[in-house]
Amino acid sequence: MTVIQLSFFVLAVASVASALGVILFKNAVNSALSLILTLIFLALFYLQLGAMFIAIVQILIYAGAIMVLFLFVVTMLASEADDTELHDRIPWQRWIAAILGLVLVGALSYLLFTGTTIDNGAKATGGNQLSQVVNSQGNIQAFGLALFYGFAFPFEVTSLLIIVAILGAMVLGRRA
């Protein structure tokens, strides 16, 4: 077993365990911290797959900015958030959800094992190979080239999305 395989299994177990923590902890603060752990483990997966820029952005934006916002709201509403789980009006819902979850993961795994694989076929051809660009120009340069040549329009549209989100947050947050 190589180092990469070993680290994959450690990361897989750790990320699934911390993801289970998100939905099993009673306290919302613990769930948020568990989600931060999951996001960091996913960033390590990205590093393992060679996506350096995405891994750094994942830690900066997700584990940094988004989760700080989450923790801020969770601590603001903490006194109420703790006892919402106590009076469950549909008690059997929990078991149905667990069964449906097992069915979903079974179906997805079945499809993954029986479907076609791209392990050794269907690679990008010509000058489009990511590894060539990374080797000749560097990691972030390869990312930037792909972003601004192939995805310039979606990139510009995200600025509109962010403006609308800021306006929405201002409208919802203003005191009526």
Next chain:
Amino acid sequence: MPAHDLPLSAYLIVSATLFTIGVTGVLVRRNPLIIFMSIELMLNAVNLSFVAISSFLDSADGQMFVFLVLTVAAAEVVVGLAIIVSIFRTRRNIDVDEMNVLRG
């Protein structure tokens, strides 16, 4: 490109497991904040499969999609948390079973 000591399906199975945990969280929990965290978990599970497939296809397109999904997730969290806070201001109660009217 990093050497692939593992098949693509290994990464996809981790991704499927994380996605399922997110779905189960949305179904089980009553606290809208934790439901939001489960939605983030589902987005991240899909991001993992995007990055894995991008690496195995040796193409940068999957990483572009992850970048766009990150932006959408940030915008979604900003608006969603603002809605939760404004609901809390008027109702003093954030159980999703109790939220059944649209007017404030």
